[in-house]
Amino acid sequence: MADPSDLLQQLRPLRAPPPDGATEVLLMALVGCCVGALLTLAVLFWRARRRRLRRAALSALASARALPATERLAAQARMLRDLVGALDGGVAHSHGDSWLTRLDAIFATKLFSEGEGRAFGDALYRPRADDPSETLDRALQKLLSRLDR
Template identity: 40%
Template sequence: MNPANAPADIPAGLDQLRGLHLPAEAAGAAQGPVVLALALGFTAALLVGLVRYLRARQRGTVRRVAARELAAANALPPGPRRVAQARLLRRLARTLRGDAAASTQGDAWAATLDGLFATDFFTKGAGRTFADGLYRRDPPEPGLIDAELGRLMQRIGA
């Protein structure tokens, strides 16, 4: 009895079933669209990884340069030291936040620095010197400012 001519109500026996097979156009797992999708996904993952690596490296570079320039400024006498530190803070603000952030003055400058370093050292602490003016009659203890700036520079991009 031919299974093609068998009536629909007669169940087919197991010996009459065909084996599993792929459609005729499926040559294997290495089809064009599948390979293209895999290649694009791998390339996208590599690009994302490269961008993240370069950003982390840039932040580390800014941190190293800032720490080196702060160390050079700390070797100066107290008056020129504050000026060098203030210039460094302006350059950092310009590099990390843009020209608008670096051009602020007074309380806005203190708030910008606090936002940049995630602290209140510049609005409430001894760092207020950089917002009020560098040549006040009663400047705060230089060692306190130097130590805190060193600590804050290590937190850049962290």
């Protein structure tokens, strides 16, 4: 009988079957899913962060609804001051017609200089016979819903 070492020498080396590409395809699919998930999270985070001012303003407007009419109008005016201060990066110092014009420019409307929004100008500090806070509440809610920040 032949020596076992001679028999081992006669054996051919084992070869792996040719790759079918499934591993690479699965790896690429996994990487694609991870990239897609990261992009989705980034977009969701960006949108949530971008609309933070609008949510805060709408929340302040909603909390002002429970106040009496005079306090409600003052709370709406305070919300507008805070919002404009946050948008411009500082404290909103203007008043009167320049303040109303600035509000019109920010919201792209004529509500403040020509409509009911004049109540947030110098009329805010005068006694009023009527209560514009309900109509102003609806108008402000509509304007804030269009705000993209």
